[in-house]
Amino acid sequence: MSDSAPRRRLLPLIGHNGGRSRATCRFRCGDACFHEAPNTSANEYFGDIYAGVLSRRNVLRAGAVGAGATAVGLNGAFTPALAAPGGRGPNPRLGFKAVEPNTVDAVTVPKHYDHRVVIRWGDPVAADAPEFDFAGQTGEAQEKQFGYNCDYVAFFELDDRRGLLWVNHEYTNEELMFDGYTDGSAADLEQIKVGLAAHGGSIVEIERVRATGAWKLVTKGERPYNRRITATTPMRITGPAAGHRLLRTQDDPAGTEVLGMLNNCAGGTTPWGTVLTCEENFNQYFVGGEDAPAEAKPALRRYGIATSGDTREGNRRFDRVQERFDLSKHPNEANRFGYVVEIDPLDPTYKPRKRTMLGRIKHEGATTRITEDGRVAVYMGDDERFDYIYKFVTAKRYREGSRRHNDTLLDSGTLYVARFTGNSPDEEIDGSGALPSDGRFDGSGEWVRLCDNERSYVEGFSVAEVLVHTRQAADAVGATKMDRPEDFEPSPVTGKVYCALTNNTARTPEQADEVNPRANNKFGHVLEITEKGDDAGATAFGWIVPIVCGDPEDESTYFAGYDKSKVSPISSPDNVTFDARGNLWISTDGHPGTFGNHDALHAVPVEGRHRGELRTFATVPAGAECCGPYITQDQKTVFIAPQHPGDGGTVADPVSTWPDGDFPRPSVVSIWHTKGKDIGF
Template structure:
């Protein structure tokens, strides 16, 4: 299909805490109510062992040359530029913080407005029917906006038009269908509707009268609009494509795969595509207890039950598609847990699961260029005691060369992180008290796991490293984190930030300098400074600039800023930067930890006001704040309040957002300044 509008090449900007048990059930299959899958003997950061890969293995992984610092999405330039003068200037947020609340609305600061761009069930494809809550069908849902958006991105077409991408992570059947109890008793059509509500959407949007507000385009052909679901044909690419562990009855060659699921955070590429990460895919499968014995260790490592029948309280997607029964199709689980690359400008294109980026519970895929213009992708594995990862391509990015750039994520080196603290072990006791040097900080290295042709983990082939990445990272001696989620580089300083959401399972004995608080229900932020500010570097320094929670809690820390002047924050999840170097943090789990709705916060990360964190927006009752995305002109913030009213039912709703109707509808929202200025400043 030919397109009338030109593609705009993009550079890159470069639970169990307070979450409801209902969300834990539907989003991740109660992951935090089971033992953590990581039972490896890997040391925690505080008592990290000296064993490392041999010098020969490190050398043969290839020395990665000096690299480019982050390029801001807000700048929308395709040039691989250095960051602005690092540490100079004193960015400060110019809005009055929103007070903590539990209101069933989106609350924004004085001088700002917001609107709903698109809701669950709104038409996406031109022939989609209007949403009919009482008479939902899978056929209709496949053409309508899906449920529970998480990662959102907005890619410009021209000055006043853009494409909105939204991941549809998972479904809350209790608020979707009257009388729903579980997948065993659900009507089969309800199961099919739920499956169709997963995936992602491409929606053309337009600016409202030259303001910072946006709305969905509802008239005309809308040639870009697209729905991607669990049934959309996709292909594997990269070194693991075709491996026997990816072969099934439906795909004997192990190259084709049907759909994606539980897509959480993501990223964009400089060539204008979307990277969408599959996260808690394990919960959709049954039959693990009857899987072959030689497959059970890997299944268990990814959180799939291999003992006892898991059909009770399961969505039972296997009733609609047999492939979700591992007793019959054991390799089907290996076909999920990948980064999916999607071209939003070509609705006829086939999405690709990029095996070179590894398989785990992906949270985020943030891209950055090295100094010699290779592509680095930063990724978190969102579970307690899991790891941080980075991929660096072999090939270099070429602006305007679509065919070449489409190969970059299939060949390179996949790394996993290992960090050490620089304080005496006795000063890190799990209380969160700062060590004597006044900082939680230290050094780190990216350990190579494999490249496209060679494995650096003994006992693993390249394909096995990529398909069973968690097991390979265990063997390589990676370090254990407090639920690493989204990554984002600072466009001003070039430093890279990772949100660590929480980990109440960490004991005082397991506390270490990068994870300094035991029973960490509030989470924290990790700041990484790679050698020479190079995305291709294999060594880095790190700090923990923010330890979240109520500022009155002595275990909290806000980069040394006066805590009497900051807002409370809990459970950081997704992050973004504006072009001034302010970090925007969306949260997941605040209501059960600091008695306030989840929110979007902003905080300068360099200069005089580093650490002055302010709440910018709160989301409706029982919702999680997803997104965020700062548009290129810094005039709009996009968020996606997910699962409003998660504890309610159709018969007894706890939220009626956004339309004051008998049921809530997860939606995407734009927020802007009424005077037309830049958000936050």
């Protein structure tokens, strides 16, 4: 047996799609998997339609790398070439023994590694933040303290010893925050205010612990950058949709200002050093859809907002403290959420911008690359069953050092959606996960224009309507339905772009296609995109599915052709990042209900002879999902963000007591090699 992955029989699937508890599904995404997928368009699957056809320096490096191998496929379609034996670039092999799957209520790491909590829910962000009081938390206190479920993490160096940590606060688990909580209708109003304040994001200054890869929160002295962003922070709406009638409300008749951001999941950074944070499952916060105007209901439903029944039942009931969340009175308020939000961590006076030019979807991931001619491309997923993959390319070029110019880049350009074509006969894609006769799931694709600043390319839609009703616009051009596309990341070595597709148990065998090759896709897969000419501004690309996740003993799994007896199990890939050598790191959101083990952070080479040799690097506590991850530029630290530890329990009956042995607290953790070696080696 290889030391990379001890073999053990894994437990069968427990529960529903992805394996999260029903409580987490309720609070995170409004029970999305228990309802019909919002995409009810008549779009066929691509096999039926098109069968013939960082810190600043990290991002800059990703945009400047050389081209990967490419080739012209059948019928002139652009497809990635198979890597030559050994690969063209670095040929790294992971240098740690895989962590065994487990159910330990702790963060576990490989031998010779250590970890520590950097910051946890309730820790001070503002200098005048009160001490955290679990039993007596208030909204005013929470606005100055670290928020709840932490997801996307970014790090910005200030000097060799200090830096700024950005963390998304995706959503709240009220049943783990308040003793005896049932639902928002019965909740104390102060609890609702705490929930509003616990959303958003945090910027905090952290410092290195001695000369190690460990980091801790700075709690003394001036902390001028520390800042909380919440669900009530004033923000600007920018881009072509700003001011459109669909964004105007009673409180904002100009349609250019909005309070707060909701359900911020993954994200990215820009070459000019800002954070792009993504609003995802915003639909669950609104009530009153049953009494919204009839003309608004189709669009509301397309975004998963209930328009019938009692929409208040089981809801957080933010409308009890802010009426704007009641769509019967403010039907346009929901149109003001679902955007990529740009925030400058180095400028506390910077008012967050909701960039409408990047479209309105359930955004997950907004990762940038520099195009061949110096513009900026942003890759984005829409995290919903049967929804789409998008790209935005700026109209203007990036100017290094010109903050004023670069602040305008994301307001003009072209928004695209992806269509995929497989190169295997339809009969060879049967939904079982069996490889076609050419030995791989691959093909070509095109980026289909939706709009630019001056023109809509979707019949019947204005530019602003494309940007507010982006899902419907993508439906109209026949975009390819995907299995919950989540985070994106480009390789700093090859420039190829990787997307985590988390799962989709609703896909039937008849709906399987080569880019989503498995029906009842419990475990998800990873997609690799090679832009034509390695130019992020290209409108054609090749693609391959290098990893089909699950138990390696399952015949439907695939690890880039690597010996499956030597790889670790993985389920529901979610957030992704790269180390400097070009290894892909994948955090997961699904193990508790799929293998009976805890969620984890995995690493896998994607080039060379070890391509596909996936190993588990760390596991997270009971009930938690592994978020982040982020590897520092010096390669000495990886940050992870275990969110919703204790999922499935309550305050009175806890499932987890991590990290302090009392009640569970979502936290950010730093992991490092005790002998100072690079992460993973």
